[in-house]
Amino acid sequence: MSSPEDLSKTYDYAEVERRWLDQWRDEDFYFDWESAEPRYVIDTPPPYPTGRLHIGHALNWVYMDIVARYKRMRGFNVMFPQGWDCHGLPTEVKVEEIHGITKNDVPREEFRQMCRDLTRENIEMMRHSLRLMGFSVDWSNEYITMDESYFGLTQASFLRMLKDGYIYQSEHPVNFCTRCETAIAFAEVAYTENTTLLNYFDFDGVEIATTRPELLAACVAVAVHPEDSRYDGLKGKTLTVPIFSHPVPVIEDEAVDPAFGSGAVMICTFGDKQDVIWWKSHNLDLRSAIDQKGVMTALCGRYAGMKAKECREAILSDMKGSGILKRQEELPQRVGTCWRCQTPIEILSARQWFVKVKPDEIISTAKAINWYPEHMLTRLLNWTHQMEWDWCISRQRLFATPIPVWFCEGCGEMILPDPEDLPIDPTVDSPKQPCPKCGSTSFTGETDVLDTWMDSSISPLAIAKWDGKTTPAVYPTQLRPQGHDIIRTWAFYTILRSVALTGEKPWEGIMVNGMVLGEDGFKMSKSRNNVITPDELIDRYGVDALRQWAAVGAAMGSDITFSWNDVVAASRFQTKMWNIVRFSLLQIRKDAPTSAESPAELADRWLLSRLSATVEEVTDALDAYQYDRGLKAIRDFAWSSLADNYLELVKGRLYSDLPSRAGAVFTLKTALDTLCRLLAPYTPFFASECFHHLAGGRIIDQEWPHLDYTDAGAEENGDLLVSVVSELRKYKHEAGLALNAPLGHVTIYTPGISIDDGGDAGRCTNADIEWKPEEPHLDRVLSDITFNMGIIGPTFRKEANAVMQAIRALPPDALEAGVDSVMVNGSEITVPEGAYTPVFSYAIEGEEVDLLTVGIALLAIRTHA
Ligand SMILES: [Zn+2]
Ligand SMILES: [Zn+2]
Numbered sequence: 001m002s003s004p005e006d007l008s009k010t011y012d013y014a015e016v017e018r019r020w021l022d023q024w025r026d027e028d029f030y031f032d033w034e035s036a037e038p039r040y041v042i043d044t045p046p047p048y049p050t051g052r053l054h055i056g057h058a059l060n061w062v063y064m065d066i067v068a069r070y071k072r073m074r075g076f077n078v079m080f081p082q083g084w085d086c087h088g089l090p091t092e093v094k095v096e097e098i099h100g101i102t103k104n105d106v107p108r109e110e111f112r113q114m115c116r117d118l119t120r121e122n123i124e125m126m127r128h129s130l131r132l133m134g135f136s137v138d139w140s141n142e143y144i145t146m147d148e149s150y151f152g153l154t155q156a157s158f159l160r161m162l163k164d165g166y167i168y169q170s171e172h173p174v175n176f177c178t179r180c181e182t183a184i185a186f187a188e189v190a191y192t193e194n195t196t197l198l199n200y201f202d203f204d205g206v207e208i209a210t211t212r213p214e215l216l217a218a219c220v221a222v223a224v225h226p227e228d229s230r231y232d233g234l235k236g237k238t239l240t241v242p243i244f245s246h247p248v249p250v251i252e253d254e255a256v257d258p259a260f261g262s263g264a265v266m267i268c269t270f271g272d273k274q275d276v277i278w279w280k281s282h283n284l285d286l287r288s289a290i291d292q293k294g295v296m297t298a299l300c301g302r303y304a305g306m307k308a309k310e311c312r313e314a315i316l317s318d319m320k321g322s323g324i325l326k327r328q329e330e331l332p333q334r335v336g337t338c339w340r341c342q343t344p345i346e347i348l349s350a351r352q353w354f355v356k357v358k359p360d361e362i363i364s365t366a367k368a369i370n371w372y373p374e375h376m377l378t379r380l381l382n383w384t385h386q387m388e389w390d391w392c393i394s395r396q397r398l399f400a401t402p403i404p405v406w407f408c409e410g411c412g413e414m415i416l417p418d419p420e421d422l423p424i425d426p427t428v429d430s431p432k433q434p435c436p437k438c439g440s441t442s443f444t445g446e447t448d449v450l451d452t453w454m455d456s457s458i459s460p461l462a463i464a465k466w467d468g469k470t471t472p473a474v475y476p477t478q479l480r481p482q483g484h485d486i487i488r489t490w491a492f493y494t495i496l497r498s499v500a501l502t503g504e505k506p507w508e509g510i511m512v513n514g515m516v517l518g519e520d521g522f523k524m525s526k527s528r529n530n531v532i533t534p535d536e537l538i539d540r541y542g543v544d545a546l547r548q549w550a551a552v553g554a555a556m557g558s559d560i561t562f563s564w565n566d567v568v569a570a571s572r573f574q575t576k577m578w579n580i581v582r583f584s585l586l587q588i589r590k591d592a593p594t595s596a597e598s599p600a601e602l603a604d605r606w607l608l609s610r611l612s613a614t615v616e617e618v619t620d621a622l623d624a625y626q627y628d629r630g631l632k633a634i635r636d637f638a639w640s641s642l643a644d645n646y647l648e649l650v651k652g653r654l655y656s657d658l659p660s661r662a663g664a665v666f667t668l669k670t671a672l673d674t675l676c677r678l679l680a681p682y683t684p685f686f687a688s689e690c691f692h693h694l695a696g697g698r699i700i701d702q703e704w705p706h707l708d709y710t711d712a713g714a715e716e717n718g719d720l721l722v723s724v725v726s727e728l729r730k731y732k733h734e735a736g737l738a739l740n741a742p743l744g745h746v747t748i749y750t751p752g753i754s755i756d757d758g759g760d761a762g763r764c765t766n767a768d769i770e771w772k773p774e775e776p777h778l779d780r781v782l783s784d785i786t787f788n789m790g791i792i793g794p795t796f797r798k799e800a801n802a803v804m805q806a807i808r809a810l811p812p813d814a815l816e817a818g819v820d821s822v823m824v825n826g827s828e829i830t831v832p833e834g835a836y837t838p839v840f841s842y843a844i845e846g847e848e849v850d851l852l853t854v855g856i857a858l859l860a861i862r863t864h865a
Contacts, residue, residue, distance in 0.1 A: 007585065007693055011578040013542030013571075017685040021134055028700060029068075029136040031079035040076035041477040042068060043460040043507055045490070046083030046145065048090065051122035053129040055524065056483070056516045058534040059560065062550040063513055063627065064481050065135045069681040070622045072136075073704040079474075081141035081463045082130070086119045087400040088452045089180055089340050094118060095399075103398055108427060115399035116146055133534070133543050134684060136700075143462055145455040151401040152423035154455045156468030157501055158404060159416055161355065166500045167393070169353045173269070173276045174392045176348040177338035178294030178308075182396040183352050185451060186389065187489045189336040189345055198261065198331040199316065202324040204239040206231075209261025211331060213319065214312040215268035217244050217300040218289035223278060224264045226252040231264060242324055243315065244301065251282050270347035273388070290346055292396070308346075353394035353403060353448065357387050361499050362492070369495075370509040372625040373557040376484060380495075383488040391493070393451045400449035406431050410440025419468060457493035460506040471502040480507040484514060484557065511625045514559035521561055532562050544683035545570040551627040551682055573635055574686055577675070580643050581690050584668045587654045588694075599663030601653075601758040606718020607646045608709035610637060611671055615705050618678050627682075634678050642671055645722045652763025660758050669694070674705045717755050720855050724748060727854045728765045731861065743767035744863040747844065749776040750856060767861075776858050782812040783848070784839035791835045799824060807836055816840075 031041070044064055047057060068080040095114045096102055103111050123144065130137060143150050161167045174183040200209045206222065219241050224231040231250075238247045248266075255274065256265055267278045269286050278284065291297050296306045303311045319325035336345045362384050371377040394403065402425045406415040415431045417424050426445030434441045460480070464472035476498070482490055491510065498506035517523060518530025525531065537546050548570035554560035599605060614637040621630035650664040676691040680699045691699040732743060745768045748755075754773035762769040787804055796803045806822040806829075807815070815838040821828045841848050844860055852859040 007578070007582045009582075011574055011686070011689075013544060013574070013685070016689045017134070017543050020685045020688045021132070023688070023698065024134070024136070024700065026139045029072075029078075029080065029138050030140045031081075031138050032077050035077040037075060037077040039079070039474055039478070040068075040071040041079040041460075041463065041474055041479075042081070043463060043477045043480045043494075044081055044083060045482050045486075046085035046143070046456055046459060047126065048088065049084050049086060049119050049122035049126060050090070051125045053126055053133075053534055055532050055534055055537075055562065058133070058546060059516050059550045060481065060483065060513060061130065061133065061135050062547045063511065063556075063625075065684075066547075066551065066627055066681045067479065067481075067511070067622070067625065068136050069684060069700070070704070072700070073677065073680065073702065075703070078138075079141055079463065080136060080138045081143065082127075082137045082139065083143045083456075083459060083463070084119075084123050084126075084145065085452065085456045086116075086123075086144060086146035087449075087455055089182070089397060091115050091119055092397060092399050093340075108398055111398055119146060129534070133538070133546075136684075141463055143459075145401075145452075146399075148423050150462060151455065153458060153462055153466060153468055154401045154450065155404040155417075155422045155424070156419055157458050157461070157497065158450065158454065159419060159422075160468070161497075161500050162416070164500065166356050167353060168356070169351060169394075171349060171351050172354070172389075172392075173279075173347045173349045174352050174389075175336065175345045176292065176350070177341065177343050178290070178292060178346055179341050179343040180338060180397075181292055183348075183350065183392050183394060184338060184345065185392050185453070185489075186387075187453075187492070188339045190339045190342070191334050192337055192342070193332065193334055195330050196333050198329045199319075200262065200326040200328070201242070201319055202326065203242060203264075203266065206234070206239065206264050207262040207326065208264050208266050209329075210266060210271075211333065212268065212271045212312075213315045214296070214303075214308050215271050215289055216241060216266075216315060217296075217303070218268040218270075218287045219244075219246075219248055219266045220269055220279065220284040220287055221248050221267040221282065222250045222264055223253050223256050223267055224250065225256040225258045226254065228256075228258045228263050242322075243318060251278075253278060253282070269349065272347065276347060286349055288349060290348065292348060292350070294343075294346065352392050353450075354390040355393050355496070355500075357384075357390050357496065358499075359384050359387060362495050365495050365499050365505045368505050369507060372509060372511045373555070376487065376510070376512040376557060379484065379487050380491060383492060391451075391496070393454050394448040395451055396447075397449055400452065401455055402426055403446040403448050403450055405446040406443040407446070408435040408438060408440050409442035409444055410435055411438040413437045415443060422468075453489055453493045456490060457497045458501070460494065460498065461501065471504060475502065476505050477507045478509065480510040482510070482512060484512050487512065512557050514554055514557055517559055517561045519562050519564070524562075537567060541567050541571045542685070544574065544686045547683055548573065548631065551631045553628070555628055556625050573639070574683070576643065577638055577679075577686070577690070580638065580647070581672060581693065583647070584672055585693060588665055588669055599660075599667050601660050601663050601760065602714060602718055602721055602756060603646060603649045603758070603760045604663045604667040605709070605711050605714035606721065607641060607667055607671060608707070609711040609715045609718070610641045611674055612707040612709045613715075614641075615674060615678065615707050619704070622681070630678075631682055634675065634682070638675055642675075645726075646671075649722070649725060649760045649764055653758070653760060656763075658759075670707075674707065677702055677705045717753065720750070720857060721755065721757050721761060723854045724857060724859065725761050725764055727852055727859070728761075728767065728861075731850075731852060732765070735863070740766055744861060746770070746862075747772055747776075747849075747860040749774060749858045749860070751775050753856070776860065778842040778844060778849070778851075778860065779846070780840050781843050781848070782815065782838055783841040785815070785836050786839060787836045788834055791832055795832055795835070796829070799829070803829060803831070804836075807831070812838070812840075 042064060068078050072078045092103060095118055175189055176183050196211050198209050198211055199213055200207055222239055234250050235252050237250050240247055267275050269279055270276050287299055288297055289300055290308055294308055296303045296311045298304050303314055338345055363381060366380050404417050404424050404426060406426050408415060413435055427447055431443055460477045464474045466472050494506050520530050522528055545567050549566045553566055614633050617633040618630040653661050653664045672694055676687045676699055679687040688699045743765055747770050749772050751774055755771045785808060792800050802824045806824050819831055821830045842851055847862055849860040849862050
C-alpha cells in the first residue's frame with residue numbers, strides 16, 4: 001500500500017479515489033455459491049445500454065452499493081449482480097439512424113447483428129463508468145439479456161407458462177403504435193392532454209357527436225342510455241351510416257352518458273377502450289378501418305390509402321358539403337400515445353400473444369413483500385385493480401427474444417421446441433420432427449417477438465441460476481431496488497412471472513427510489529438545460545461527494561432535486577472529518593498507550609455512550625433503507641459530539657501527561673475506528689483512506705461495529721458538562737476575555753448529583769472548577785441602588801440629594817419590599833414609584849460572585865479571586 005505515511009494537509013479526493021480503486025479486486029465482491037453464511041441477493045435493475053450513465057443511474061447504483069457494502073460488513077454473503085436489458089425499439093431506431101436504413105432494407109439476421117454490435121459497444125462504455133465510480137458490483141454475476149444463455153431462459157419461461165395455461169394467443173384488440181408498427185402493452189401507453197374538435201352530425205336522423213369522424217367506416221352500432229326518453233322507440237331499429245351506407249343496430253347500454261354530446265354515441269372498432277367493452281358485451285361486428293401502418297383500409301372506399309389524419313379532413317369536408325355536419329365544439333381530451341415516439345395509439349385487432357393477469361395472485365404476493373417505503377405498495381395495488389386486459393407480450397419487431405413456436409403448414413398445429421434445444425429462432429431453425437398430427441415437414445416460424453419486459457421480469461430467477469424447471473436454491477432473492485416509475489411494469493411483471501413460474505414471491509423486500517430532478521425542480525432535459533452528469537459532479541467533488549449527495553438528498557422513495565449546495569456540504573464534511581483524523585492521529589501516535597482500557601472519565605464515557613447510540617441509529621436506518629437518516633446521524637455525531645464538544649473538552653488532557661490521557665486516546669481511537677466503519681458504505685474511498693492511516697488494512701475487510709458503551713448516567717451528566725463548558729466560554733466571550741485567559745474560581749452546584757469530570761472542564765476553560773453535589777449556599781447582598789433621575793430630579797429638586805441619601809440609608813429588606821416615603825430633615829416625603837431600583841448580588845463567604853444557570857446546575861463565578 002503506497003499510502004503517504006503522514007496525512008496531507010488537505011484531502012485530495014482525486015488521488016485517494018484513484019489509489020483505492022486499484023486496491024479493490026473484482027474477487028473482493030464475488031458472491032460465494034458455497035458459503036453457509038446468510039445470503040443477501042440483490043435483484044438489481046439491468047439498465048438499457050444507451051452507452052451513458054446518467055445521474056438517475058448514479059443515484060440507483062449508490063443506493064444499491066450502500067446496502068451491498070453494509071450487508072457484507074454485517075456478515076452476509078452478498079450478490080450485487082450487473083445485468084443489461086438489451087432488447088427493444090430504441091436500439092433498433094438508433095441502428096436505423098446510424099446506418100441510414102430501415103429494418104426492412106437488410107435481412108432480418110443482419111439487422112439483428114447490427115443491433116447486437118451497437119449494444120456491445122454501449123455496454124462496454126457503461127461498464128467502464130460503473131467501474132470508475134467504484135461500485136462493488138459482482139462481475140462474476142453479469143447477465144446480458146440478448147445473450148443466448150439469457151434469452152434461452154426467457155424462452156423456457158415462455159414455454160412453461162404456455163404449458164401451464166398462463167399464455168395464449170388470440171385475435172384481440174390491442175394498443176398499437178402505427179409508426180413503430182407494433183403492439184404495445186398498457187403500461188407503455190403515455191398520456192398527453194390536448195384539445196380536439198367534437199363534431200355534431202346527422203346520423204340518419206339522429207344527432208351524433210364524435211371526435212373520430214375518420215372511424216365512420218368502422219361504425220358497428222349506435223348506443224343510447226336505456227332511460228334517455230329522447231330516444232324512446234329507437235331501440236331495435238336499424239340506422240344507415242352516412243357516407244358509407246352500411247346498416248347498424250341501435251343498442252341500449254347503461255354506460256352511455258346522456259349528458260355527453262347528444263346522448264347518442266356511435267360505436268366503432270375501435271375508437272377507445274369503451275368501444276372494446278361494448279363490442280364484446282353486445283357481440284358486435286368487427287370492422288377495421290385503419291391498418292397497422294396507420295393507413296385507411298379498403299373498407300373505407302374512396303378514402304382507402306389515406307393516412308388517418310387526411311381521412312378525417314376529407315370526411316369532415318364531405319360532411320360539410322352534404323350539409324350533415326351541424327356544428328363543431330372544442331373539447332379537451334387525454335390522448336394515449338406511444339411511450340417511445342409519442343404517436344397517438346390506435347386500438348387494432350390482431351392476432352397477438354397474451355399473458356393472463358390474475359389480480360388476486362399478484363395482490364396477495366405483493367402484500368407478502370416488504371415495501372420500502374411502505375406506501376409504494378399502494379401504487380402497485382391500484383395498478384393491479386385497474387387492469388382490465390391481459391398483458392400483450394407479442395411485438396412486431398426484430399431485436400428481441402423470438403417467440404419459440406412454429407406452425408405446421410399442413411394442419412396449422414402449433415409445434416414447440418424441446419426445452420433442451422433452447423434457445424431457438426423459429427425463423428431460422430426448424431422443428432426436429434415432422435408434425436405429430438399430419439406428418440408434414442413444412443413449418444412457418446412465428447415472426448412475432450417478445451416484449452422486452454418478458455426478458456427482464458425473470459431477472460431474479462436468472463441471477464439465481466434458474467434451470468428453467470425447478471425453483472433455484474437461492475430464491476426468493478432478498479431485495480429488489482428500483483425506481484417508482486417502473487412499478488407498473490418491472491415490479492408488476494416480475495411478481496406476476498415469479499408466481500406463475502415458482503409459486504413464490506420474487507423478493508423478500510423491494511426498495512423504491514425517487515427520480516432525480518434538475519436544480520430548477522423539473523425533470524432533467526436538454527431543452528431545459530438543467531442536465532447534470534455524474535462525470536461533471538465527480539470531476540469537481542469526487543465520487544464520495546456524489547454518494548453523500550445521493551444518500552442525504554431525499555428520503556427513500558421521494559424525488560430528489562439536484563443541489564450543488566448538498567454536494568458542497570458533502571465535500572465540507574469530508575474536509576472536517578479529515579481535519580479531525582489528522583489532529584487525532586497526532587495525539588494517538590504520541591507514545592500511544594499499549595493497553596486498551598475502559599475509560600473512566602466522564603467525557604470519555606459520555607462520548608462512547610453517544611457513539612453506541614449513533615451505531616444503533618445508523619444500523620436501524622440502514623436496515624430500513626433510510627440512508628438519509630443514517631448519514632445525518634453520522635455527520636451529527638462527528639461534527640457536533642466529537643469535534644465541537646469532545647475534542648474541545650479533552651484537548652487539555654491530550655496535551656498533558658496525566659494518566660487519564662490514555663482514556664482520551666482510547667476514546668478517540670474507538671470513535672474514529674467506528675466512524676470509518678459507519679462511513680464505509682456511504683463513502684468507501686474516504687473511509688478506506690482514514691481507516692488505513694488509523695489501523696492499517698482495508699475497510700472493506702472489516703466488520704460492522706458493535707459497541708456496548710451505553711451509559712445513561714454518563715450521557716446525562718456529560719450533556720451537562722458540555723453545556724457548562726459552552727456557557728462558560730460564552731461568559732468569557734461576553735466579558736471580553738480571551739478564550740485561554742484565566743477565568744478564576746467557579747463553583748458548580750448540582751444538588752443531589754455528584755459529577756467528576758476529571759478536570760476537563762477546568763482545563764478547557766482555564767478555570768478553577770469545583771463541582772458540589774449540594775444546594776448552593778449563597779448570601780444575597782445589596783450591592784447598589786440605581787436612581788431614576790428623570791423622576792428624582794423634577795420631583796425633589798433641591799432636596800434630591802437628601803432624598804437619595806435617605807433611601808440609601810434604608811435596610812436592604814425595606815428597600816426590596818419598596819417604600820412609599822422617607823424622612824428627610826424631620827418631614828415625611830413621598831417617594832414615587834420607580835424612583836429607585838435596588839441592585840442585589842450574591843456572595844460566597846462574603847466574596848461576590850456572578851451566577852449562571854445551566855440546566856439543573858448553578859454556576860457561581862468568582863472572577864476577582
Ligand atoms: Zn411508436
Ligand atoms: Zn400438421
